[in-house]
Amino acid sequence: MSIQKIAQLAGVSVATVSRVLNNSGTVKPQNRERVLRAIAESNYQPNLLARQLRTARSLMILVMVSNIANPFCAEVVKGIEEEAENNGYRILLCNSAADLARSRSGLKLLSGKIVDGVITMDALARLPELTTLIGGAPWVQCAEYADSGEVSCVGINDMDAAQHVISWLLGLGRRRIALINHDLSYRYARLREQGYKTVLQTHGNHWCVVEYASALTSAAGRVAMERLLRQHPLPDAVFAVSDTLAAGAMRAIELAGLAIPQDIAVVGFDGTELSEMVSPQLTTVEQPSREIGRQAVVQLLNKIHNPDARAQRIMLDWRLVKRAST
Amino acid sequence: MSIQKIAQLAGVSVATVSRVLNNSGTVKPQNRERVLRAIAESNYQPNLLARQLRTARSLMILVMVSNIANPFCAEVVKGIEEEAENNGYRILLCNSAADLARSRSGLKLLSGKIVDGVITMDALARLPELTTLIGGAPWVQCAEYADSGEVSCVGINDMDAAQHVISWLLGLGRRRIALINHDLSYRYARLREQGYKTVLQTHGNHWCVVEYASALTSAAGRVAMERLLRQHPLPDAVFAVSDTLAAGAMRAIELAGLAIPQDIAVVGFDGTELSEMVSPQLTTVEQPSREIGRQAVVQLLNKIHNPDARAQRIMLDWRLVKRAST
DNA sequence: CTGTTAGCGCGTTCAA
DNA sequence: TTGAACGCGCTAACAG
Numbered sequence: 268m269s270i271q272k273i274a275q276l277a278g279v280s281v282a283t284v285s286r287v288l289n290n291s292g293t294v295k296p297q298n299r300e301r302v303l304r305a306i307a308e309s310n311y312q313p314n315l316l317a318r319q320l321r322t323a324r325s326l327m328i329l330v331m332v333s334n335i336a337n338p339f340c341a342e343v344v345k346g347i348e349e350e351a352e353n354n355g356y357r358i359l360l361c362n363s364a365a366d367l368a369r370s371r372s373g374l375k376l377l378s379g380k381i382v383d384g385v386i387t388m389d390a391l392a393r394l395p396e397l398t399t400l401i402g403g404a405p406w407v408q409c410a411e412y413a414d415s416g417e418v419s420c421v422g423i424n425d426m427d428a429a430q431h432v433i434s435w436l437l438g439l440g441r442r443r444i445a446l447i448n449h450d451l452s453y454r455y456a457r458l459r460e461q462g463y464k465t466v467l468q469t470h471g472n473h474w475c476v477v478e479y480a481s482a483l484t485s486a487a488g489r490v491a492m493e494r495l496l497r498q499h500p501l502p503d504a505v506f507a508v509s510d511t512l513a514a515g516a517m518r519a520i521e522l523a524g525l526a527i528p529q530d531i532a533v534v535g536f537d538g539t540e541l542s543e544m545v546s547p548q549l550t551t552v553e554q555p556s557r558e559i560g561r562q563a564v565v566q567l568l569n570k571i572h573n574p575d576a577r578a579q580r581i582m583l584d585w586r587l588v589k590r591a592s593t
Numbered sequence: 594m595s596i597q598k599i600a601q602l603a604g605v606s607v608a609t610v611s612r613v614l615n616n617s618g619t620v621k622p623q624n625r626e627r628v629l630r631a632i633a634e635s636n637y638q639p640n641l642l643a644r645q646l647r648t649a650r651s652l653m654i655l656v657m658v659s660n661i662a663n664p665f666c667a668e669v670v671k672g673i674e675e676e677a678e679n680n681g682y683r684i685l686l687c688n689s690a691a692d693l694a695r696s697r698s699g700l701k702l703l704s705g706k707i708v709d710g711v712i713t714m715d716a717l718a719r720l721p722e723l724t725t726l727i728g729g730a731p732w733v734q735c736a737e738y739a740d741s742g743e744v745s746c747v748g749i750n751d752m753d754a755a756q757h758v759i760s761w762l763l764g765l766g767r768r769r770i771a772l773i774n775h776d777l778s779y780r781y782a783r784l785r786e787q788g789y790k791t792v793l794q795t796h797g798n799h800w801c802v803v804e805y806a807s808a809l810t811s812a813a814g815r816v817a818m819e820r821l822l823r824q825h826p827l828p829d830a831v832f833a834v835s836d837t838l839a840a841g842a843m844r845a846i847e848l849a850g851l852a853i854p855q856d857i858a859v860v861g862f863d864g865t866e867l868s869e870m871v872s873p874q875l876t877t878v879e880q881p882s883r884e885i886g887r888q889a890v891v892q893l894l895n896k897i898h899n900p901d902a903r904a905q906r907i908m909l910d911w912r913l914v915k916r917a918s919t
Numbered sequence: 920c921t922g923t924t925a926g927c928g929c930g931t932t933c934a935a
Numbered sequence: 936t937t938g939a940a941c942g943c944g945c946t947a948a949c950a951g
């Protein structure tokens with residue numbers, strides 16, 4: 268069912284049908300009525316491929332995520348959806364699973380003109396193939412830093428936050444603070460680790476142990492913590508770079524028969540709902556996740572509508588939420 | 594950068610470039626070489642809109658989900674991704690948030706020919722507008738039943754599973770078994786509730802209390818459980834229709850100073866990783882989530898390649914995993 | 920207010 | 936083995 272058939276059915280030209288569909292130009296009420304009736308009768312749905320090919324815009328933005336099950340990630344996506352919807356845009360979610368082939372496949376939606384721009388929460392700045400695939404298309408990095416200054420990004424100051432957490436734990440009297448980190452190809456992971464190490468060095472504290480979780484999941488956090496529990500002496504505090512990791516770590520500590528926070532204090536990151544669901548409730552660095560998502564859309568739409576706009580680095584506020592786990 | 598420019602750059606016709614791109618027809622090696630060089634030099638990327646408009650297929654399938662953060666859902670999606678990828682298809686994820694406008698917007702990707710088919714995990718069979726929007730396009734319901742026999746679906750026998758759980762709890766001596774359910778517009782929710790009530794009636798057990806959570810989240814499960822804890826006498830067992838709800842319920846029970854399972858036994862549903870992360874570990878009905886996703890893709894591709902194929906109802910096996918929460 | 924027509928970029932005949 | 940020409944369905948410019 269095409270616009271041609273509708274025109275034929277309504278006894279008008281395709282241009283008139285198009286005008287009715289888009290509320291553009293002027294159409295005699297009687298003709299508009301006939302067109303609308305023909306559309307209703309035939310259950311006609313416009314072909315978006317043709318429309319987008321013709322207008323060269325899709326009102327769709329691609330969101331590339333490495334793990335959609337992560338609650339922090341889900342929150343950011345909600346912020347993205349809200350702001351996009353407010354501006355007449357639709358979201359396409361693509362789960363890259365941190366896989367090169369998947370990422371490449373997803374980005375073809377961008378280079379293939381299916382979407383108008385992309386927001387990535389992935390660590391792909393290190394993959395030159397992907398950045399050339401994106402080319403000069405509108406792109407915003409979200410909850411992750413851009414390596415080059417060419418691309419806008421929205422996030423928090425991860426180094427500051429990590430430094431604050433470690434300083435505070437030291438102030439509480441903790442002396443063996445371990446870090447549970449994640450894939451260092453993420454720049455935020457490198458920055459948080461750097462913050463962690465900087466503070467320890469400044470205080471002449473030589474107990475410095477980092478474990479890397481294989482994914483941002485509770486299970487991976489638990490495994491990482493189990494490795495830490497084989498240390499002698501044991502850590503007396505753990506800083507995990509996500510709430511999911513922290514939740515898994517807490518489980519491992521509990522199973523080992525140790526008490527939180529008496530034996531080991533735990534601090535998470537993100538400030539997701541999960542931090543309030545675990546027992547004891549988790550001290551965590553709260554990120555303004557919804558706002559991060561919204562700002563990413565604002566930046567992206569700005570770039571879409573004004574291609575010459577300079578790249579922006581938006582840094583939002585974070586805060587340490589102190590709860591029973593410390 | 595279009596195929597025209599490449600043709601010009603390589604000194605051949607657009608047809609030849611197209612043949613190189615699609616490995617179709619025959620091209621003189623020398624010309625192929627020149628085309629490939631032109632493509633590489635100009636960083637050309639084919640316009641998928643034009644290609645899909647012309648070929649009338651996209652090799653993409655739409656997946657509509659109501660809450661991407663639900664771990665069960667995430668597992669099913671992984672299964673979908675695996676099977677789709679094995680067949681050369683790409684996934685587009687659309688978070689409907691159980692919202693009509695969002696769902697409508699998402700399904701336009703289908704009626705607008707952007708994708709070749711749709712897998713829904715949503716309860717949209719009740720919304721006639723949406724089903725007409727889908728029209729006769731390839732469609733599979735996943736982890737949810739179809740109301741009409743026209744559309745294929747993949748899932749488990751929810752009524753059987755619920756009946757089994759309740760019978761088993763009764764066998765353990767529990768007499769006041771409450772149900773934490775979810776939005777009854779989901780057919781699986783209606784079936785599980787039916788299973789719950791059927792068994793209670795059969796045993797002449799009149800203590801029958803159902804609470805409805807506002808979403809499939811821990812927070813909503815906690816709120817629902819808090820309402821149940823205002824009952825007199827208290828329930829001595831709770832069956833929640835998802836692990837996320839059960840986790841929230843456990844938190845509420847713990848905060849009320851009650852013991853699991855001594856005071857109140859808890860059973861979840863789905864068999865997600867979460868059920869192993871909570872303390873005590875959760876007894877739950879394990880669904881073959883990955884396989885559900887894979888089967889959904891198998892059914893959908895069958896429908897895409899063979900439009901006259903009859904709708905199938907695929908029922909997979911479940912099993913009750915008994916752990917410390919009961 | 921309306922209709923005709925020229926592309927958007929591509930794959931695919933059909934002749935050569 | 937190649938190229939010219941058509942049409943997928945749509946919007947927009949232009950002429951009436």
